[in-house]
Amino acid sequence: MSFLQEVVDILLAYIVESFDRETKVIDFHYPNELMQRNNWELQDEPESLDDILVSCRATLKYAIKTAHPRYFNQLSTGLDMVGLAADWLTSTANTNMFTYEVAPVFVLLEYVTLKKMREIIGWQDGSGDGIFSPGGAISNMYAMLLARFKMFPEVKEKGMSSVPRLAAFTSEHSHFSIKKGAAALGIGTESVICVKGFVPFFVSATAGTTVYGAFDPLIAVSDICKKYNVWFHVDGAWGGSLLMSRRHRWKLDGVDRANSVTWNPHKMMSVPLQCSALLVREEGLMQNCNQMHACYLFQQDKHYDLSYDTGDKALQCGRHVDIFKLWLMWRAKGTIGFESQIDKCLELSEYLYNKIKDREGYEMVFDGKPQHTNVCFWYLPPGMRHIVDKEEKNKRLHKVAPVIKARMMEYGTTMVSYQPQGDKVNFFRMVISNPAATFEDIDFLIEEIERLGHDL
């Protein structure tokens, strides 16, 4: 107990530090170097609890401060105190979601929360089904699995040899998990994006693409799906949370026509990792698709209502309790708390966009105001601004972002992601999901990019 309290004291100090702008976002070391900096090896003999505390401190010393107001590197950032407390409680309760028997409260909370999310999507009375899965990639895979099963239920027993060759449609900017899903399910990545002669069974529209933050036109896509009787999935892993904002939810107009929706509270809502939901319009389908009737878990003669044993809907057997942190945060903030947090992040990104769109040395990667918090741009150091030869310029520009990023990590002052895309050379992809970020942090980011990239 006193050991646990000592660890808590270390953690509380770490949290205070993480929110402090004077602290480095990262104390970066190359893998080989980090391997040397501490003894990380596993031994036969036990260590003392004091040594264990030393390991905890070392681990935190080299960890990324994902709660830091200047950490912009991923879609998941920030640290909510209620969410964290809920995650600690979850670890302490240490149970599995597969049956009501071993997770009575958590099963109910999952029920309540999924229903609420379906109401927000706009399905009548919040009806339908759903599950929390270990991330958006798996949620998307569930959707594809359900779509295939819906069209060809025999696939469960007979496999893909019993069905025609299938095609799944999605945009070029969709998340790679759609292709991973197709590969895993035996559909094949070549069947994603329109191959002639194949039977279309699945369309995934993205609500908030990973890189540009773009929203596919859901109503138009749903019309086509309806016409051809194809499963309509909305991947709202990143953009789904905008449904909670009265100002921004129009970007998802038509989402209520979806057969399934992926929505990751662990991204834009700052719920601690992992927390991803798949919502399904049709009730019962998940159960039919995935159930295997394991009689050691799902005995039919239990003394309570068996519909609360949700485990057989899942691809997983044991399933981590991901619900409590979302539920508790929702109680603490209310829907309006999430709304204002989301609105604020979008304001910050609009501020960034307005600040750099006409600023010398910046070029935007796509036209127009960002739809989500993604702002994609190139920074051209002064020495490159007057190069006329397009090819020469791109060649040099391609190297700018990686160098600035490496320097950011070495100084530890901030972190933002960069990448190439198609024929576009490396650009910065700025995203904001941390409620702790402010206008000053955006100003800082721009200054820092210029400071670190000026000489390139």
Place this chain on the structure above:
Amino acid sequence: MSFLQEVVDILLAYIVESFDRETKVIDFHYPNELMQRNNWELQDEPESLDDILVSCRATLKYAIKTAHPRYFNQLSTGLDMVGLAADWLTSTANTNMFTYEVAPVFVLLEYVTLKKMREIIGWQDGSGDGIFSPGGAISNMYAMLLARFKMFPEVKEKGMSSVPRLAAFTSEHSHFSIKKGAAALGIGTESVICVKGFVPFFVSATAGTTVYGAFDPLIAVSDICKKYNVWFHVDGAWGGSLLMSRRHRWKLDGVDRANSVTWNPHKMMSVPLQCSALLVREEGLMQNCNQMHACYLFQQDKHYDLSYDTGDKALQCGRHVDIFKLWLMWRAKGTIGFESQIDKCLELSEYLYNKIKDREGYEMVFDGKPQHTNVCFWYLPPGMRHIVDKEEKNKRLHKVAPVIKARMMEYGTTMVSYQPQGDKVNFFRMVISNPAATFEDIDFLIEEIERLGHDL
């Protein structure tokens, strides 16, 4: 911060209570009743932090005390203080495993630990590959995915239509996740367990079956796999941990011949949920099988050694940090600490077996000493012991375990699982994985079964 400390105080009190035999394992209520007992609804408006603390207390009040020394209901039980501290730290660090960039220490610790596990399996110098996945079911699915890809790499792009009909082999007592995997991957459940004319590609031997705790003869199975050039997977989700025991590891003789091994530290090693590893003998295969080269995560021009960006091996995109709790517990206990914990659980189950095998009113479900901690038995109340008619007896006996179990939950004194299997009517499946359990707890269980079942 003071809010977090208040939650910690609640959690510490809960932990003390959980280990106290005077505390109920569960304060059971039927779903509808539990729904009424508290206000679990989500609202638009925020709640005060005091209300949040009330919710935390209510959640714990109705939670199962999985750490309780008399909780025997699942394969995952117990609560290790170092493991818990590590999980709290993990939540606080709140990051993703996909790149070294955002999880430098955790990526290294995963590397160190997977290597150690491969050494224990017996692969030369610990070479090979692996990943921590969200549970044994997913680990098994990975294995099947890799086996298919190994034999038919074109399946990734072209799907199942490019390959012959496949067959996977496993025993009747294998875990249902093998069938779930086959259904998801488009192989079909009918292809699991030998269909003529199909091409065998995958054999899953179970090291510690879920219900009987039996070990398939790995050497014999591996010989057959070698002869027919079929992927040899060992599902050691439950039994893999016996590799850490010098006394018991012979039960897995031949495991070093496997192409892949599932091993769940969250079961027999009492690591907090979720913690499951898939170990793979061949290096590079996971990467080839699963990679999609998402350039927003896995930029090729990063400034560090890219082999530490393990994310593209995974089916997932974001991946929860499951490694730290295992690593920290390993440091605290040493390999010998895990060994003695495992040996002790096996001793307890032998004690139980010896105690009931000739005791009046008990019948064992299978012959001989248990190989793992599973002890499967029927309890016959006095009034049923002299029934001669087999059918009549079975009919009545089938109802005994569910009633005793329901009574256990109502009194909250202990919990143990029961189930039917094939033509065998409901029996108790006792398993022991909680290091806090003692001989007295086993005595208690027997007394309690008799107390609650005497009148049936």
